[in-house]
Amino acid sequence: MKLTSKVSLFLLATLIFLSGCATSVENKSENKPAILIAAFGSSYETGQKNLEDFDTAVREAFPDREVYWGLTASFIVKKLKKAGTETLFERETPLMAIADAYEYMKSEGIKDVLTVNFLLMVGGEYREVLNTPTNGMNVKYVHPLLYYPENIQNAVTALESEFGNPEDTATIFCAHGNAKNLEYNAELIQVDQYLRANYDNTYLAVMEGTPEFSKVREEIKASGVKNVRFISFMLTYGDHMSNDVFGDEEDSMKTQLGLEATITDGLASNNEFQNVYIDAMKSVMKQF
DSSP states (O other), X not given: OOHHHHHHHHHHHHHHHHHHHHHHHHHHHHHSOEEEEEEOOOSSHHHHHHHHHHHHHHHHHOTTSOEEEEESOHHHHHHHHHTXXXXXXXXXXXXXXXXXXXXXXXXXXXXXXXXXXOXXXXXXXXXXXXXXXXXXXXXXXXXXXXGXXXXXXXXXXXXXXXXXXXXXXXXXXXXXXXSSOGGGGHHHHHHHHHHHHHSTTEEEEEEESSSBHHHHHHHHHHHTOSEEEEEEOSSSOSHIIIIIITOSSTTXXXXXXXXXXXXXXXXXXXXXXXXXXXXXXXXXXXXX
């Protein structure tokens, strides 16, 4: 056989081998579980920035995974799309309701999905996520933060550096709560009990349901502190935090207390808090 023919055969074999390797790598990439972050959402610019901060943290923790978002609040999806918004964040992640997100992922050939319930409470949104059809995909769930009993303490510890000085400042965790289904407030009550047992002048109050702000307000006034530190115990800094808690209206928490006040950003932007979710994601990801 001529030398040129031998060289040609060698080059052909090399190309076939490399092509096979590339296909193998590509298939492995395709077989890796994708991540779907199921969140209530926000139409506020500040709230969307909080969600984007979490998106960044997730992508840094899982650089080889595709990350999608599905919002449980259909009215927020409609509001944003009516305003001409079709994507989220600078990465231009498609704006979708959770059911649409599953359909889209299915059309992309994705088979395995890690769905993150990016929620605090085990409530109506959580049940909506669990009840959404997954189109035959293999889906495993990271549950809401307070689904896990150990996160009562973990959540508080993650925010400890944000507390005010108890000698002259009351610290209030401000959560949404639920007035219609009081059982959904059970974990929030536990957080309040943990705060009271382990810290001075530190409480949790909700906008709906229990523990009621009115009781906390009277305790703070009786304590004689001069300042209040509001901890946003919500994932996003949106309407509730900017108006119900820190607004200038007469019925806001800040106005009712009449003290010098400061407030934290949404939890989704807090690095320690992000890690609580990401640790749970890493644990569930091992199940695939």
